[in-house]
Amino acid sequence: MSTVGDTARFLIIDDHPLFREALHSAVQAAYPDGDMVEARSIGEALELLSASSAFDLALLDLTMPDVQGFDGLLQFRTRYPWLPVVIISGHEDPKIIGEALSYGAAGFIPKSVRKDELAEAIRTVMEGAISVPKYYQAAAPDAGSADRAELVRRLAMLTPQQLRVLNMLRQGMLNKQIAYELQVGETTVKAHVSEILRKLNVYSRTQAVIEVSKLDNAELFREHGGF
Structure with a gap:
């Protein structure tokens, strides 16, 4: 967790400048005094975490250029298991959401949501709950x-x-x-x-x-x- 006073620190990981800006704006709406650091790749994010692990929440785009599938999320969960990671994705299939949650994501936010919904989802996770789209329903357990x-x-x-x-x-x-x-x-x-x-x-x-x-x-x- 953050060690810089009471200021919440956020790590925004997305390779698209426009969406990094959108996430920055949503975080600022939820936490006006929040400290935000941006990374354009998984590698860059891991370097930032290695230099300073004092982050309260990571917002991770599922589509990153230097990893495949859920590899990025798995790296964060393995190396920094205490850090809540929320997946941000343009994909909204419930199966993908379920996969992300099964790998330890603290939430899943579609990129199609409004800024106020994104800000509310960030607040939800920061308060210790898991944030998922309203339409999402966990699949019934199967034999596997x-x-x-x-x-x-x-x-x-x-x-x-x-x-x-x-x-x-x-x-x-x-x-x-x-x-x-x-x-x-x-x-x-x-x-x-x-x-x-x-x-x-x-x-x-x-x-x-x-x-x-x-x-x-x-x-x-x-x-x-x-x-």
Whole structure:
């Protein structure tokens, strides 16, 4: 939480200048004395958090250029689990909202809402509640809910570096390619892969990718053209 007096601090993460401005305006309407910091990518946001973790709320656009799907949200939940993250998205499908909430989002705000509704949603989350669109109704649990919840729990056990390695595995990269990208030795990559398999309780990198892809809901991503 914020350590600068009683001033609430907000981290706005969006790659579109106009919407960063819209979020800035909504936050200011809800908290006139709030301190706002902006980031144009997940990487930039993580650097800001590394330098100063004194933020009360992060407003995250689901469609960011340097991540796929919910990877950005998972990175924040893993590295900064105490930081409430509200997803801001142009997509309004209830399935996407449910996915975001299952990964630990503190709320989901469609980009189509009015400024006053956006401000009210921000206040709701800051007061400790979860904010979702009025039309949203959580889907009834299905037979796979327990398995999904367990996999999400296991993903939360991965370190930030292991999450990066897992994301590269999903892209089909070989160990030597991952080592080059991360500037580490192949032995280190192999160790990360072994830990990923152990924590996810799977026996091969292919199985790890298949299991995680179930959480991504690939068909839904294709239907909406990706995030």
